[in-house]
Amino acid sequence: MAYCRRCGAPISDGATTCPSCGAYQNNTPYVEDNGGFGWGLLGCCIPVVGLVLFLVWKDQKPRTAKAAGIGALVSVIIGILWYLLVAIVGVGAALL
Numbered sequence: 512m513a514y515c516r517r518c519g520a521p522i523s524d525g526a527t528t529c530p531s532c533g534a535y536q537n538n539t540p541y542v543e544d545n546g547g548f549g550w551g552l553l554g555c556c557i558p559v560v561g562l563v564l565f566l567v568w569k570d571q572k573p574r575t576a577k578a579a580g581i582g583a584l585v586s587v588i589i590g591i592l593w594y595l596l597v598a599i600v601g602v603g604a605a606l607l
């Protein structure tokens with residue numbers, strides 16, 4: 512016997528959805544959720560896609576969604592750091 516990850520109702524082993532609330536049971540083998548590095552890389556290259564994948568998958572594939580979300584976040588942080596670096600170098604060059 513397993514229990515629903517959302518509402519805690521008892522459900523049969525291997526059930527893909529909860530009969531009580533309809534939530535996906537992400538411990539089933541039917542949904543591939545391996546937190547793939549590729550999705551993180553995609554999110555890093557195209558942050559908007561990473562964000563969308565995160566929002567779409569956060570219930571069904573939390574690990575993969577997290578990978579894509581972290582990739583997008585890393586990309587945004589790197590972008591901000593790069594912008595700051597360019598700004599600092601630009602100000603430094605202007606002062607010289």
Ligand SMILES: [Zn+2]
Nearest residue numbers: 515518529532
């Ligand atoms: Zn449920």
